[in-house]
Amino acid sequence: MxxxxxxxxxxxxxxxxxxxxxxxxxxxxxxxxxxxxxxxxxxxxxxxxxxxxxxxxxxxxxxxxxxxxxxxxxxxxxxxxxxxxxxxxxxxxxxxxxxxxxxxxxxxxxxxxxxxxxxxxxxxxxxxxxxxxxxxxxxxxxxxxxxxxxxxxxxxxxxxxxxxxxxxxxxxxxxxxxxxxxxxxxxxxxxxxxxxxxxxxxxxxxxxxxxxxxxxxxYTSHGFLVSFNGETAHTGPWPMERRKNALVAAARFLVAVDNIGWDFAGTGGKGTASRLVAWPNKAGILSDWAEAVCDVRHEDPAAAAVMAERVIRAVSEAAARAGCTAEIRDRWDWGxxxxxxxxxxxxxxxxxxxxxxxxxxxxxxxxxxxxxxxxxxxxxxxxxxxxxxxxxxxxxxxxxxxxxxxxxxxxxxxxxxxx
Amino acid sequence: MxxxxxxxxxxxxxxxxxxxxxxxxxxxxxxxxxxxxxxxxxxxxxxxxxxxxxxxxxxxxxxxxxxxxxxxxxxxxxxxxxxxxxxxxxxxxxxxxxxxxxxxxxxxxxxxxxxxxxxxxxxxxxxxxxxxxxxxxxxxxxxxxxxxxxxxxxxxxxxxxxxxxxxxxxxxxxxxxxxxxxxxxxxxxxxxxxxxxxxxxxxxxxxxxxxxxxxxxxYTSHGFLVSFNGETAHTGPWPMERRKNALVAAARFLVAVDNIGWDFAGTGGKGTASRLVAWPNKAGILSDWAEAVCDVRHEDPAAAAVMAERVIRAVSEAAARAGCTAEIRDRWDWGxxxxxxxxxxxxxxxxxxxxxxxxxxxxxxxxxxxxxxxxxxxxxxxxxxxxxxxxxxxxxxxxxxxxxxxxxxxxxxxxxxxx
Missing domain, CATH: 3.40.630.10 (Zn peptidases)
Incomplete structure (x- = not known):
C-alpha cells in the first residue's frame, strides 16, 4: 500500500x-x-x-x-x-x-x-x-x-x-x-x-x-545485589575478634555506598542504600546472612564507572571488616x-x-x-x-x-x- | 514443724x-x-x-x-x-x-x-x-x-x-x-x-x-531499640542533600555500635548490631522508617556506662547524618x-x-x-x-x-x- x-x-x-x-x-x-x-x-x-x-x-x-x-x-x-x-x-x-x-x-x-x-x-x-x-x-x-x-x-x-x-x-x-x-x-x-x-x-x-x-x-546507573555470609553466635560472650556478623558487613557496605554518593554529590552523583535484609536479624544473636541492594548514578559515565569500582571495593572491605565473605549476586547497568x-x-x-x-x-x-x-x-x-x-x-x-x-x-x- | x-x-x-x-x-x-x-x-x-x-x-x-x-x-x-x-x-x-x-x-x-x-x-x-x-x-x-x-x-x-x-x-x-x-x-x-x-x-x-x-x-549490658524516621523518595534524581533515608540512618547507627565494640574489645567489651528492619526497604525507593536493635557490654560497669553514652550519641549523629529523626523506643540494662x-x-x-x-x-x-x-x-x-x-x-x-x-x-x- x-x-x-x-x-x-x-x-x-x-x-x-x-x-x-x-x-x-x-x-x-x-x-x-x-x-x-x-x-x-x-x-x-x-x-x-x-x-x-x-x-x-x-x-x-x-x-x-x-x-x-x-x-x-x-x-x-x-x-x-x-x-x-x-x-x-x-x-x-x-x-x-x-x-x-x-x-x-x-x-x-x-x-x-x-x-x-x-x-x-x-x-x-x-x-x-x-x-x-x-x-x-x-x-x-x-x-x-x-x-x-x-x-x-x-x-x-x-x-x-x-x-x-x-x-x-x-x-x-x-x-x-x-x-x-x-x-x-x-x-x-x-x-x-x-x-x-x-x-x-x-x-x-x-x-x-x-x-x-x-x-x-x-544518567549512567550501576546497581548491585550483594550477599554477605557470616556465622551466628551469641551477642554477649563471643569476642569481637571472632565475630562474623553479616548484618554488620551489610551495614558497613551500605554506609560506604552512601559515602560514595556524598563524595560525588557536588557533581550531581548519587549513591543509594535501598535494601538490607538479614537472618536471623534478632536480638541476642549475630546474623549469619545478609543481603544488600544499592546503586550509584552519575551523568558522566566515566564518573559512574569510578563510583561502581568503589562500590565493588566496598563489598570486600565491608565483608573483611566484619569477618564475613561476600558475593555480588546480581548487577545491572543502565543509561x-x-x-x-x-x-x-x-x-x-x-x-x-x-x-x-x-x-x-x-x-x-x-x-x-x-x-x-x-x-x-x-x-x-x-x-x-x-x-x-x-x-x-x-x-x-x-x-x-x-x-x-x-x-x-x-x-x-x-x-x-x-x- | x-x-x-x-x-x-x-x-x-x-x-x-x-x-x-x-x-x-x-x-x-x-x-x-x-x-x-x-x-x-x-x-x-x-x-x-x-x-x-x-x-x-x-x-x-x-x-x-x-x-x-x-x-x-x-x-x-x-x-x-x-x-x-x-x-x-x-x-x-x-x-x-x-x-x-x-x-x-x-x-x-x-x-x-x-x-x-x-x-x-x-x-x-x-x-x-x-x-x-x-x-x-x-x-x-x-x-x-x-x-x-x-x-x-x-x-x-x-x-x-x-x-x-x-x-x-x-x-x-x-x-x-x-x-x-x-x-x-x-x-x-x-x-x-x-x-x-x-x-x-x-x-x-x-x-x-x-x-x-x-x-x-x-557483665553490665545496655540494650537499645531505636527507630529512625525519614521520607521516601526516588533513588535516582533526588539530591543527596535532600535525602532522608532511614535505612542509611540505621546502618550508620549500627556501624557506630560495632565501632564502639571494637574500641572496647581490648578490655573485653562488646558492641553488637543485632537487628535492622526498614520500610519499604526496596530497590528504587528511599526508606522512610527503620528500626535497629543493639547492645553494648563490659565487665566494668563504668566502662559499660561510657559505651552506652556513646551509643546514645550515635543515635542522633547517625540520624542527623542521614537527614532523619530518631527515637530510643526501648532500653534494657542488666548485670x-x-x-x-x-x-x-x-x-x-x-x-x-x-x-x-x-x-x-x-x-x-x-x-x-x-x-x-x-x-x-x-x-x-x-x-x-x-x-x-x-x-x-x-x-x-x-x-x-x-x-x-x-x-x-x-x-x-x-x-x-x-x-
Missing part, C-alpha cells in the same frame, strides 16, 4: 478532561498512603489495574496481546501493517509508597493519544502500540525494569520467571496467578520507535517553569547516551511547533526506555512534577503540568508513524 | 544417663539446622516442649502452676511448706539458629535433681521449684528475658502481653493460642533462693579444662555485682567438696538470673561448652561436661533448701 498519510492538524490536542478522568480511575486502584498508590507488580491491585486498562484498550478498538513476562501490548492498526509499529508506553505498577503519576501517565497518556486519533479518524501509516511493562519499579521483584529488560534480551524469560519476592512468591507464579502469563514471545520483533512520556521525577522543570523536558541522554538523535529532534521540534517552553535535560531515574533503546530508536518526554517529589504519596502533577507532554506525545508519535 | 533435715550423702550423684535421655528428647522438638534447635518462644514447637516438660514434672509428682506470662513452676513439697521455695531453672526456648543446651540444661538439669531426690526419698526442709521462663532469648519478641523481668517487676504484665512479633502476633495472643496463658499472678511471692545452671557460652572453662564456673558477677555472696560460696564449696576443678568467672550473656537477683538471693553455675560456641547449631556440651554442673546444682540446692 502506498504511503498516503492524512495530515494531522497542528491544532489537534488531546482531551485533558478525559485523560484526567482516566487517571482518576487509576488512582482508585491500589490506594496507599493519602494521595498515593501502593500497586506493587503482580499483586491483586496490579491485576485490577491491568484488567481495567485492557478493557479500555478494547473499547478503543485495539487488539491486546500479552507476552510471556506479562507485558501488555495494545495495537491500533495503521495503513501499512507490515511495517514495525511505533510504540508508546511505560508502566502501571508503583512503589510501596508510590504516587499516582510515575509510569501511569506514560501508559494512560498513550491511551489518550489513541482515543484522540479515534475521535478524528486519523489512521497513521504505521501501526501504533501502547505498552504496559511489567515490574518497572522492582518494588516486589528485583531487578527493576525486569520485563522491558527481558524484551530487550538482557534477561532470559525463565530467569525472569524465577525471580523471588519477599513473600515467597515467584514472578512466574504470580503472573499465572493474576492471569497475565501470556503466550506471545518476548521481544523477537522489530519496533519502529519507542516514546515514553514520564513525569520528570526531579525538580528542574518545575522550578524553571518549563513545560517540556526533551530527554537527550540518561548513557542511549536516546536516538532523530527522535530527540522530533520531540524538540514538536514542542517548538506547539509553542511549549522546553529544555534539554538528562533522565536520572531508571526507565523502561533504557532497555528499549537497545532494540529500537527511543526517547522520552518529561513533564514537570511538583518539587520533583516522587516515590512518595505526595507526588503530584496537575492537568496543566501534563497537558503539554500529552500533546507532544500525540504529535511526535504521529509524525513518526506517518513518515 | 521443726527443722529436721535428713542428711544428703556427699556421694549422691545425678543419673546422667537419665538426664542425657531427657535432653535427647528435647533435641527432637523444634529441630533447626543440623545438630541445632529453632524453638522460638510461643511457637508450636515451644508448646510441644512445654507439654512434654509439664508431663515429666507431673510424673515426678510435682504440682504445676502457670503464671500470666507463661512461666511454668513445678513444685516439690518440702517439710515446711510455709517457707519460701528454693528455685532452680532457666528457659526452654532457643534462638532461630540455637543449640540443644543453652537454657535447656538448666531446666532439665533441675528436673534431674528432683528425680534424684525422689529416687532416694530425700525431702528437703523448704519446698523446691523448677521454673521455665518464657521468651528468655528474645528471638521472637523483644526484649529478651521478658517474663523473668516481669516476674521481677521490671515489666507490667499488660505491657508484656502487647509485645509484637515480626509475624504480626502478640505475646499475649500467642500465649493464649498455645495454651500457656496461666492464671497465677506474676511474682508477688517470696523465693528463698534461685540457682541457674547454664553452659558458659564462652570459651574459658573449655580452654582451661575446668569443670565448674562459679559465677561471681555479670553488675548482682549475685548473692552466700550462694556463690555455697556453689564454690560444693564444687570443692565434690572434687571438681572450678574457678570464679563473670557471666557475659544475659540470663533470667539477672532479673531474679532483684527479688531473691541468686547465683549461677556454669559448665563448659565446646569452644564457647553458642547461639549456633554447633553448640555442644558432652555428658562429661555437664555432669559436674548437675551434681553441684543438686548439692547446692539441697544445702540451701535444708538449711
Amino acid at each position: 502506498p504511503h498516503t498519510p492524512q495530515s494531522l492538524s497542528p491544532d489537534t490536542r488531546v482531551d485533558t478532561e478525559r485523560f484526567s478522568a482516566t487517571l482518576a480511575r487509576s488512582a482508585e486502584i491500589g490506594v496507599g498512603r493519602e494521595g498515593g498508590l501502593s500497586r506493587l507488580a503482580l499483586t491483586d491491585a496490579d491485576r485490577e489495574m491491568r484488567d481495567v486498562f485492557v478493557s479500555w484498550c478494547r473499547e478503543a478498538g485495539l487488539s491486546v496481546t500479552i507476552d510471556r513476562v506479562g507485558n501488555i501490548f495494545a495495537r491500533r492498526q495503521g495503513q501499512d501493517n507490515d511495517l514495525p509499529p511505533v510504540v508508546m508506553g511505560s508502566h502501571l505498577d508503583t512503589q510501596a509508597n508510590g504516587g499516582r503519576f510515575d509510569g501511569i501517565v506514560g501508559v494512560l497518556g498513550a491511551l489518550e493519544v489513541v482515543r484522540r486519533l479515534n475521535d478524528i479518524g486519523h489512521i497513521t501509516r504505521r501501526p501504533i502500540e501502547i505498552v504496559n511493562w511489567t515490574n518497572e519499579e522492582g518494588g516486589r521483584f528485583s531487578p527493576p525494569m525486569t520485563a522491558s529488560g527481558c524484551f530487550a534480551g538482557a534477561y532470559p524469560v525463565d530467569w525472569v520467571h524465577e525471580r523471588p519476592s519477599d513473600d515467597g512468591a515467584t514472578f512466574g507464579g504470580e503472573l499465572a496467578r493474576i492471569g497475565y502469563l501470556g503466550e506471545a514471545p518476548v521481544g523477537e520483533r522489530p519496533l519502529d520507535a519507542y516514546f515514553e512520556l514520564h513525569i520528570e521525577q526531579g525538580p528542574i522543570l518545575d522550578s524553571e517553569r518549563i513545560q517540556i523536558g526533551v530527554v537527550t541522554h540518561a 548513557g547516551a542511549i536516546f536516538d538523535a532523530d527522535l530527540v529532534s522530533v520531540v524538540r521540534e514538536t514542542a517548538r511547533m506547539l509553542g511549549y517552553s522546553h529544555r534539554d535535560l538528562p533522565s536520572q531515574a531508571g526507565h523502561d526506555a533504557y532497555f528499549l533503546a537497545r532494540v529500537c530508536p527511543t526517547t522520552m518526554i518529561f513533564t514537570p512534577c511538583r518539587g520533583g517529589v516522587t516515590h512518595n504519596n505526595n507526588e503530584f502533577a496537575g492537568q496543566e503540568d501534563l497537558e503539554p507532554g500529552l500533546n507532544v506525545l500525540l504529535h511526535s508519535t504521529v509524525a513518526r508513524a506517518d513518515r | 521443726p527443722h529436721t533435715p535428713q542428711s544428703l550423702s556427699p556421694d549422691t550423684r545425678v543419673d546422667t544417663e537419665r538426664f542425657s535421655a531427657t535432653l535427647a528428647r528435647s533435641a527432637e522438638i523444634g529441630v533447626g539446622r543440623e545438630g541445632g534447635l529453632s524453638r522460638l518462644a510461643l511457637t508450636d514447637a515451644d508448646r510441644e516442649m512445654r507439654d512434654v516438660f509439664v508431663s515429666w514434672c507431673r510424673e515426678a509428682g510435682l504440682s504445676v502452676t502457670i503464671d500470666r506470662v507463661g512461666n511454668i513452676f513445678a513444685r516439690r513439697q518440702g517439710q515446711d511448706n510455709d517457707l519460701p521455695p528454693v528455685v532452680m531453672g532457666s528457659h526452654l526456648d532457643t534462638q532461630a539458629n540455637g543449640g540443644r543446651f543453652d537454657g535447656i540444661v538448666g531446666v532439665l538439669g533441675a528436673l534431674e535433681v528432683v528425680r534424684r531426690l525422689n529416687d532416694i526419698g530425700h525431702i528437703t526442709r523448704r519446698p523446691i521449684e523448677i521454673v521455665n521462663w518464657t521468651n528468655e532469648e528474645g528471638g521472637r519478641f523483644s526484649p529478651p528475658m521478658t517474663a523473668s523481668g516481669c516476674f521481677a517487676g521490671a515489666y507490667p504484665v499488660d505491657w508484656v502481653h502487647e509485645r509484637p512479633s515480626d509475624d504480626g502476633a502478640t505475646f499475649g495472643g500467642e500465649l493464649a493460642r498455645i495454651g500457656y496463658l496461666g492464671e497465677a499472678p506474676v511474682g508477688e511471692r517470696p523465693l528463698d533462693a534461685y540457682f541457674e545452671l547454664h553452659i558458659e557460652q564462652g570459651p574459658i572453662l573449655d580452654s582451661e579444662r575446668i569443670q565448674i564456673g562459679v559465677v561471681t558477677h555479670a 553488675g555485682a548482682i549475685f548473692d555472696a552466700d550462694l556463690v560460696s555455697v556453689v564454690r564449696e560444693t564444687a570443692r567438696m565434690l572434687g571438681y576443678s572450678h574457678r570464679d568467672l563473670p557471666s557475659q550473656a544475659g540470663h533470667d538470673a539477672y532479673f531474679l537477683a532483684r527479688v531473691c538471693p541468686t547465683t549461677m553455675i556454669f559448665t563448659p561448652c565446646r569452644g564457647g560456641v553458642t547461639h549456633n547449631n554447633n553448640e555442644f556440651a558432652g555428658q562429661e561436661d555437664l555432669e559436674p554442673g548437675l551434681n553441684v546444682l543438686l548439692h547446692s540446692t539441697v544445702a540451701r533448701a535444708d538449711r
Whole structure:
C-alpha cells in the first residue's frame, strides 16, 4: 500500500478532561498512603489495574496481546501493517509508597493519544502500540525494569520467571496467578520507535517553569545485589575478634555506598542504600546472612564507572571488616547516551511547533526506555512534577503540568508513524 | 514443724544417663539446622516442649502452676511448706539458629535433681521449684528475658502481653493460642533462693579444662531499640542533600555500635548490631522508617556506662547524618555485682567438696538470673561448652561436661533448701 498519510492538524490536542478522568480511575486502584498508590507488580491491585486498562484498550478498538513476562501490548492498526509499529508506553505498577503519576501517565497518556486519533479518524501509516511493562519499579521483584529488560534480551524469560519476592512468591507464579502469563514471545520483533512520556521525577522543570523536558541522554546507573555470609553466635560472650556478623558487613557496605554518593554529590552523583535484609536479624544473636541492594548514578559515565569500582571495593572491605565473605549476586547497568538523535529532534521540534517552553535535560531515574533503546530508536518526554517529589504519596502533577507532554506525545508519535 | 533435715550423702550423684535421655528428647522438638534447635518462644514447637516438660514434672509428682506470662513452676513439697521455695531453672526456648543446651540444661538439669531426690526419698526442709521462663532469648519478641523481668517487676504484665512479633502476633495472643496463658499472678511471692545452671557460652572453662564456673558477677549490658524516621523518595534524581533515608540512618547507627565494640574489645567489651528492619526497604525507593536493635557490654560497669553514652550519641549523629529523626523506643540494662555472696560460696564449696576443678568467672550473656537477683538471693553455675560456641547449631556440651554442673546444682540446692 502506498504511503498516503492524512495530515494531522497542528491544532489537534488531546482531551485533558478525559485523560484526567482516566487517571482518576487509576488512582482508585491500589490506594496507599493519602494521595498515593501502593500497586506493587503482580499483586491483586496490579491485576485490577491491568484488567481495567485492557478493557479500555478494547473499547478503543485495539487488539491486546500479552507476552510471556506479562507485558501488555495494545495495537491500533495503521495503513501499512507490515511495517514495525511505533510504540508508546511505560508502566502501571508503583512503589510501596508510590504516587499516582510515575509510569501511569506514560501508559494512560498513550491511551489518550489513541482515543484522540479515534475521535478524528486519523489512521497513521504505521501501526501504533501502547505498552504496559511489567515490574518497572522492582518494588516486589528485583531487578527493576525486569520485563522491558527481558524484551530487550538482557534477561532470559525463565530467569525472569524465577525471580523471588519477599513473600515467597515467584514472578512466574504470580503472573499465572493474576492471569497475565501470556503466550506471545518476548521481544523477537522489530519496533519502529519507542516514546515514553514520564513525569520528570526531579525538580528542574518545575522550578524553571518549563513545560517540556526533551530527554537527550540518561544518567549512567550501576546497581548491585550483594550477599554477605557470616556465622551466628551469641551477642554477649563471643569476642569481637571472632565475630562474623553479616548484618554488620551489610551495614558497613551500605554506609560506604552512601559515602560514595556524598563524595560525588557536588557533581550531581548519587549513591543509594535501598535494601538490607538479614537472618536471623534478632536480638541476642549475630546474623549469619545478609543481603544488600544499592546503586550509584552519575551523568558522566566515566564518573559512574569510578563510583561502581568503589562500590565493588566496598563489598570486600565491608565483608573483611566484619569477618564475613561476600558475593555480588546480581548487577545491572543502565543509561548513557542511549536516546536516538532523530527522535530527540522530533520531540524538540514538536514542542517548538506547539509553542511549549522546553529544555534539554538528562533522565536520572531508571526507565523502561533504557532497555528499549537497545532494540529500537527511543526517547522520552518529561513533564514537570511538583518539587520533583516522587516515590512518595505526595507526588503530584496537575492537568496543566501534563497537558503539554500529552500533546507532544500525540504529535511526535504521529509524525513518526506517518513518515 | 521443726527443722529436721535428713542428711544428703556427699556421694549422691545425678543419673546422667537419665538426664542425657531427657535432653535427647528435647533435641527432637523444634529441630533447626543440623545438630541445632529453632524453638522460638510461643511457637508450636515451644508448646510441644512445654507439654512434654509439664508431663515429666507431673510424673515426678510435682504440682504445676502457670503464671500470666507463661512461666511454668513445678513444685516439690518440702517439710515446711510455709517457707519460701528454693528455685532452680532457666528457659526452654532457643534462638532461630540455637543449640540443644543453652537454657535447656538448666531446666532439665533441675528436673534431674528432683528425680534424684525422689529416687532416694530425700525431702528437703523448704519446698523446691523448677521454673521455665518464657521468651528468655528474645528471638521472637523483644526484649529478651521478658517474663523473668516481669516476674521481677521490671515489666507490667499488660505491657508484656502487647509485645509484637515480626509475624504480626502478640505475646499475649500467642500465649493464649498455645495454651500457656496461666492464671497465677506474676511474682508477688517470696523465693528463698534461685540457682541457674547454664553452659558458659564462652570459651574459658573449655580452654582451661575446668569443670565448674562459679559465677561471681555479670557483665553490665545496655540494650537499645531505636527507630529512625525519614521520607521516601526516588533513588535516582533526588539530591543527596535532600535525602532522608532511614535505612542509611540505621546502618550508620549500627556501624557506630560495632565501632564502639571494637574500641572496647581490648578490655573485653562488646558492641553488637543485632537487628535492622526498614520500610519499604526496596530497590528504587528511599526508606522512610527503620528500626535497629543493639547492645553494648563490659565487665566494668563504668566502662559499660561510657559505651552506652556513646551509643546514645550515635543515635542522633547517625540520624542527623542521614537527614532523619530518631527515637530510643526501648532500653534494657542488666548485670553488675548482682549475685548473692552466700550462694556463690555455697556453689564454690560444693564444687570443692565434690572434687571438681572450678574457678570464679563473670557471666557475659544475659540470663533470667539477672532479673531474679532483684527479688531473691541468686547465683549461677556454669559448665563448659565446646569452644564457647553458642547461639549456633554447633553448640555442644558432652555428658562429661555437664555432669559436674548437675551434681553441684543438686548439692547446692539441697544445702540451701535444708538449711
